[in-house]
Amino acid sequence: MGTDALLRTVGVGAGDEVVVPAFGNAEVAEAVVRAGALPVFADIDPVTYCLDPCAVEAAATPRTVAVVAVHRFGRPADLTRLREVGRRHGLPVLEHGESEAPCDELAQRRERAAYLDAKLRGVRTPEGDGGHTYQQYVVRVPGNGRPDRDAFARALRERGIGCTVPVKTPVHRLPEFRRWLVCLPETERAAEETLALPVEAALTRREMQRIVSACNALGGPVAVGSTPVFGV
Template identity: 80%
Template sequence: MLRAAGVGVGDEVVVPAFGNVEVAEAVALTGALPVFADVDPVTYCLDPVAVADAVTPRTAAVVAVHRFGRPADVSRLREVGQRHGLLVLQHGESEAPYDEVAQRRERAAYLDARLRGVRTPDGGDGHTYQQYVVRVPGNGRPDRDAFARALRGRGVACRVPVKTPLHRMPEFRRCVSLPQTELAADETLALPVDASLTKRDMQRVVSACNALGGLLQPAF
């Protein structure tokens, strides 16, 4: 799509650094430069204000990446694109069947109502919960990695959704200020909400998280 739009050598394309290395790689394959903008701390998608700040005379396009089942704010990104004459593309996540999404939402609502030891996700804008991503603020105790190890020790299959933001990777290393991206990479943890989970499984997730203590500081 980038090549078809004429994006190539000498151009810049604004992308998120929070995951999706294939997006930055696709930009690089056209000969353009991926430029990283910060994410919104609630949706983990590109922040339109940060995108506007990242625009230069060489910017040709923006790639909006939908994250964890929560859509990016494409309408506001298109407003930025219209102001600056930029192409706005979307990188979507595969859609699950309606029944599966409904079951994920049911499990997410169960966790929302009962979790005490983490900051639960915002469920707005048609969230499909491809991943149920919580925040574990860390000022020493608990910290996300220790929290995750403790959960796994209690039989909860959690995972860190983005271990290394793209601007920290050797092939894309940039000296750029992305405070919300950095914080999200350090604090986020995906808890299971698969349709196969039983009520007992969900109870185990809640009891394991809540047993590890409460929040020590706001996540953002």
């Protein structure tokens, strides 16, 4: 069921507020606006990249009528704690989910993710979670923010490694939502540091080794304008 339909099922309308994440999924906030309501952005958990239940509780007001939990990168939101918050405030928690992969593909992705977990250096790998389906394998490039991550990504692409920045601009920073001023430090930090590496089931062992070799040769953040020197 799409977000518009989910909002209709709980009667979201003009003057209402709906708590949503700002880390990706602009369509969720857009659906809230189409319903005539106000999207209220709450911060994320830095491990799961999903709504932080404590931030949701802090964002709730008497006008709040629902929370939309978005599952990110194949890792589920903490629905147990979010629903506890919902019960305390009389709010339904709606789920914006991700499509599930076939079991064989999921097993292969997890196998490749485990290989990357064990071999990668110089980036922060995803923290272990048995429920992670690795729709995307998202690492953090530590350093001084976006320039380091972007330089790291450019250097990988020059080595033929297809990587993507999962969220270039948080939703609350988009022009159509910028009028709602809010401080979301974990969302901002994740947007500056995260990078999605290949983890598709079709990747061969040699391709996985190339990913590891390219990442580890960088040895951490790359300064803007520098020429990376790679090992073999």
